[in-house]
Amino acid sequence: MRLEIERANFGYGGKPVVEDVSLSLDSGDVLCLLGANGSGKTTLFKAILGLLRLNGGRILVDGADTAAWPQRRLARTLAYVPQAHTPPFPFAVRDVVLMARTAHLGLFGSPSRRDAVIAEDAMETLGVSHLAHARYTEISSGERQLVLIARAMAQQSEFLIMDEPTSNLDFGNQVRVLRRVKELAGHKLGLLMTTHFPDHAFLCASTVAVLKAGKLLAMGRPEEVITQQQLECAYGVSVRVVEVEAGLRVCVPGMN
Amino acid sequence: MLVESRQVGLAVMVEKKRARVHWAGAPLIVLGLVFLATICGSLMLGRYDVPLNTWWSVLVAPEHSGIPGIVLLQVRLPRILAGILIGAGLSTSGAAYQGLFRNPMVSPDILGASAGAGFGAAAGILLGFGIVGIQCTSFAFGLAAVLLTCAAAGRLARSGDPILTLVLVGILVGSVFTALVSLAKYVADPYSKLPAITFWLMGSLAGIHVCDVRFALVPMLIGLVPLVLLRWNLNVLSFGEEEARALGAATGKLRWIIIFCATLLTASAVSVAGMVGWVGLVIPHLARMIVGPDYRVLLPASLLLGGTYMLLVDDLARSIYATEIPLGILTSLVGAPFFLYLLMRTRRGWA
Numbered sequence: 001m002r003l004e005i006e007r008a009n010f011g012y013g014g015k016p017v018v019e020d021v022s023l024s025l026d027s028g029d030v031l032c033l034l035g036a037n038g039s040g041k042t043t044l045f046k047a048i049l050g051l052l053r054l055n056g057g058r059i060l061v062d063g064a065d066t067a068a069w070p071q072r073r074l075a076r077t078l079a080y081v082p083q084a085h086t087p088p089f090p091f092a093v094r095d096v097v098l099m100a101r102t103a104h105l106g107l108f109g110s111p112s113r114r115d116a117v118i119a120e121d122a123m124e125t126l127g128v129s130h131l132a133h134a135r136y137t138e139i140s141s142g143e144r145q146l147v148l149i150a151r152a153m154a155q156q157s158e159f160l161i162m163d164e165p166t167s168n169l170d171f172g173n174q175v176r177v178l179r180r181v182k183e184l185a186g187h188k189l190g191l192l193m194t195t196h197f198p199d200h201a202f203l204c205a206s207t208v209a210v211l212k213a214g215k216l217l218a219m220g221r222p223e224e225v226i227t228q229q230q231l232e233c234a235y236g237v238s239v240r241v242v243e244v245e246a247g248l249r250v251c252v253p254g255m256n
Numbered sequence: 257m258l259v260e261s262r263q264v265g266l267a268v269m270v271e272k273k274r275a276r277v278h279w280a281g282a283p284l285i286v287l288g289l290v291f292l293a294t295i296c297g298s299l300m301l302g303r304y305d306v307p308l309n310t311w312w313s314v315l316v317a318p319e320h321s322g323i324p325g326i327v328l329l330q331v332r333l334p335r336i337l338a339g340i341l342i343g344a345g346l347s348t349s350g351a352a353y354q355g356l357f358r359n360p361m362v363s364p365d366i367l368g369a370s371a372g373a374g375f376g377a378a379a380g381i382l383l384g385f386g387i388v389g390i391q392c393t394s395f396a397f398g399l400a401a402v403l404l405t406c407a408a409a410g411r412l413a414r415s416g417d418p419i420l421t422l423v424l425v426g427i428l429v430g431s432v433f434t435a436l437v438s439l440a441k442y443v444a445d446p447y448s449k450l451p452a453i454t455f456w457l458m459g460s461l462a463g464i465h466v467c468d469v470r471f472a473l474v475p476m477l478i479g480l481v482p483l484v485l486l487r488w489n490l491n492v493l494s495f496g497e498e499e500a501r502a503l504g505a506a507t508g509k510l511r512w513i514i515i516f517c518a519t520l521l522t523a524s525a526v527s528v529a530g531m532v533g534w535v536g537l538v539i540p541h542l543a544r545m546i547v548g549p550d551y552r553v554l555l556p557a558s559l560l561l562g563g564t565y566m567l568l569v570d571d572l573a574r575s576i577y578a579t580e581i582p583l584g585i586l587t588s589l590v591g592a593p594f595f596l597y598l599l600m601r602t603r604r605g606w607a
Contacts, residue, residue, distance in 0.1 A: 046498070049498075049501075049502050050501070051498050051501060051502070070506070071501050071504055071505065071506055071507075072504045072506065074504075075501075075502060075503055075504030076504065078502075079502070080499070080502035080503075082499055082502075087358070087494060087495050087496075088358045088359060088360060088494060089355075089360065089494055089544070089549035090548070090549055091491070091548075091549050091550065092548070092550070095491065095550050099491060099492050099495070099503055100503060102488070102489070102492050102500075102503045102504045102505050103503060103504025104504075105488065107486070107489070107506065107509075107510075108485040108486065109488065110487070110488040110552060111488065155503070155504075
């Protein structure tokens with residue numbers, strides 16, 4: 001399947017936040033969205049998820065405009081992975097994952113045994129089965145992020161929209177999450193994620209897009225887009241991109 | 257060998273956990289039994305002694321059972337049914353509000369629903385309406401109060417903590433309606449209407465007739481049934497508007513149905529028994545401590561526990577003193593200290 005953002009425009013009170021942004025993503029791709037704070041990444045995500053209406057442009061799934069889709073249908077196509085958060089009530093992890101099945105239930109429905117099995121499989125895939133009966137409010141933020149990814153898997157959507165899945169995580173958990181992201185792309189899912197670390201795009205992205213002040217600065221393969229010039233333009237600090245060994249690049253900020 | 261035994265151990269552990277999950281219904285069965293026991297106990301309680309062995313003859317042939325039959329079926333039973341309806345209604349609406357507003361400290365009292373419904377009912381009494389009329393005005397003003405709270409809090413929430421804002425605005429709206437109740441009392445006829453409004457506001461089940469129960473039953477069921485059916489969606493909604501939508505919940509529609517039903521429950525409880533405070537806050541909390549936050553179990557648990565609690569409080573009200581103590585006084589005496597205890601126990605303040 002193919003997810004396309006076609007000339008998206010959005011603004012609050014006349015001030016443009018997203019201007020003429022076009023992106024596309026196929027099943028099995030990992031599209032990494034880079035950009036400074038306030039560059040429009042979150043707004044773009046909300047528009048894709050149907051949480052806010054674009055002022056101009058369209059969101060297409062296999063060529064079909066999603067604007068008129070009910071939330072249920074949209075949720076069966078696009079699953080959202082928010083940043084690890086704390087809900088007000090101490091739900092069990094398995095119930096948090098089970099909530100993904102809402103898109104497949106009627107208004108008065110409750111998850112069945114089959115839904116529970118789907119949720120268990122998703123937890124298995126992400127390696128969080130041992131947490132099933134733990135309270136979601138009491139596990140670590142790295143574990144919470146993995147649980148939220150498991151939840152998105154259980155939603156059985158074609159695309160995963162991930163909002164900074166590696167932020168607030170320690171180094172080990174960042175790497176664990178990125179590994180899962182790569183594996184999920186192998187499951188024929190399309191992944192769209194934002195990150196504050198260009199290095200992470202080198203590690204798992206098939207395509208990188210850079211936003212600056214609401215506009216698309218560049219889009220392409222990671223080694224084409226993540227260059228010294230683009231990063232300096234996007235973030236306004238000096239950076240060097242170093243090739244450590246064949247096919248492995250890292251970004252090193254300049255400190256003066 | 258070691259690995260194998262560990263795996264077996266793990267499998268046993270998983271099985272045990274499975275078994276525990278299958279028994280998520282066990283607390284409900286226990287609560288149900290306690291509820292039934294409380295009903296029987298409440299039927300027995302009273303100045304006139306109806307021995308257990310006469311119950312059967314009363315139930316089989318109510319018309320030939322004489323005084324025991326009248327005491328049991330016409331005095332105690334309607335009162336018990338009304339108590340169950342009110343307790344269950346207030347607790348269920350409290351549990352629903354808490355999920356919808358993602359805040360365990362929210363209750364019909366705090367959102368201003370009770371005060372609004374109270375004013376509506378006082379206005380109904382003042383204008384000489386019948387029970388249905390009182391229910392309608394009570395519901396209308398209860399809903400108006402909740403909408404006012406939501407609208408004002410929504411406007412203010414952009415510049416501060418949304419939960420604190422909601423609670424503060426709820427208190428403001430509540431105090432406006434409380435002032436309006438005082439106004440209604442002030443202008444009421446001091447010999448007929450004023451005592452009626454005053455005693456009714458204190459909360460009591462003393463004057464309940466079978467027909468009151470019948471009138472309250474319909475709006476109560478209209479409020480209860482959708483909430484019980486929507487209990488899974490309440491789980492999803494407690495993750496917040498945006499996340500719930502991304503999970504596929506029709507949040508706009510759900511929000512309205514839940515506010516409507518919960519307010520209808522509060523208003524019909526208030527219109528039958530007056531201001532019986534704190535039940536909608538205390539009981540969902542207690543239920544959450546017993547069965548956990550999953551609304552699939554929490555909602556029925558709140559319902560049963562609410563019915564039980566109200567019966568126990570009413571039993572106290574009619575037995576500790578020669579004259580009856582108004583219900584609202586007792587629920588506040590129990591509820592307010594419990595709220596304080598919750599505040600001290602909650603590590604994250606209001607949230």
